Amino acid sequence: MITTAPGRSAGGTTKAAGVDGPRLFNRLCATCLTLFALIWLVPFFWALATSLRSDGSITQHPTSPFAGGWSFHAYSYAWDHYPIGWWYLNSLVISLLAVVFTVGFCSMAGFALAFLRFRGRGVIIALVTAGLMLPTEALVLPQFIEYRSLHLLGTYWALVLPSIAAPVSVFVFHAFFRGIPTPLIEAARIDGASWWRVYASVCMPISRPAAATVAILTFINSWNAFLWPLLVLNQTKSQTIPVGLASLVNNSNIQYAEVMASSVLGFLPLIAVFLVFQRQITQGIATTGIR
CATH class of the missing domain: 1.20.5 (Single alpha-helices involved in coiled-coils or other helix-helix interfaces)
Structure with missing residues (x-):
């Protein structure tokens, strides 16, 4: 004991x-x-x-966020004196088009790499992998020359088409499709379904988490893009939110309240998108195995 x-x-x-x-x-x-x-x-x-502060109080007391009181004057001034509505519309149209085309083309590419067996498949996978290693800045000059030769500069397509070729999105769909049970695909093929029917009727309905993840990430990246829209869009009303906000900063006379008000108006849609679709983002990351 x-x-x-x-x-x-x-x-x-x-x-x-x-x-x-x-x-x-x-x-x-x-x-x-x-x-x-x-x-x-x-x-x-x-x-x-x-x-919410005035420019005078910001200049006199820059480290005190409560000095001088709060008001919505900067928001009304920014909305009345700058084409923020056009910038919102441009960013929204470009982001939505990028989402639609990216989900469509990248899902088809991921499906082909996951299930189809064809000559050169390994080379294509290697090229897609190499695309992950290329920085975006290295592609600016070749893309600019290409789209200038196609007479697409200053149009929405010059911003939408580069975002379609997204290696990360291809790998997200490829990883998800590889997790689909093979007997399910074989059963559909035995029943006489074509590969297009398998993609549209079998794989895509159950790949909603991956599609939601790609759609949300594409929307955020397209909304926040700055360098490429700055080079492509040359008219004030055709600019996007990040480019338009950068044009408000003047070295000689910086209106801090108006710039901050425009910035808040610019990233509020992203916060709303994340709060609404945060469950889909979590499910997509857990399902596709993104790290």
Whole structure:
């Protein structure tokens, strides 16, 4: 009895430590996530507070977000004096077109690489992989020469077409389609379904998480694009939100409140998209295995 008591005590201690271990890990994760959330929310709060102040109070007390009182004058001034409505419309049309074409073409490419066996398949996969390594800035000059020769500069298509060739989106669909059970595809083929019918009627209806992930990421990347729209779009009303906001900054006379108000109006749609579709983003990342 005396020799077994310490063993029981040690076992009970080990069991208690094993139970407390996951709780401590969860608390540590929750603490880290809270700290990161606070760090990310500070710039948003600062931009919002600055947009509600006057330029005089911002110049006199730049580090005090509550000095001088708050008002919505900067928002009304920015909306009345700048073509923000046109910038919103341009960004929305370009982002939606990019989403539609990217989901359509990249899903077909991922389906072909996942199920079809053809000559040169390995070379295509290698080229798509190489596309992941190329920085966007390295493609600016060749793309500019190409679209200038096609007379597409200054049009929406000059911004939509480059976003369609997205290697990341191809790999998202490829990873998802590879997880579909092979007997399901074979059963559809035995029943006489063509590869197009298998893609449209079997694979795409069950690939909604992957399609939602690609659509949301494409929308965000297209909305936030700056360098390529700056080079392609030359008229003020045809500019997108990031390019239009950059044009508001004047080195001689910076209107801080108006610039911050325009910035808040620019990223509010992205926050709304993420809050509405955050479940789809989480499911898509968990299903397709993106890291």
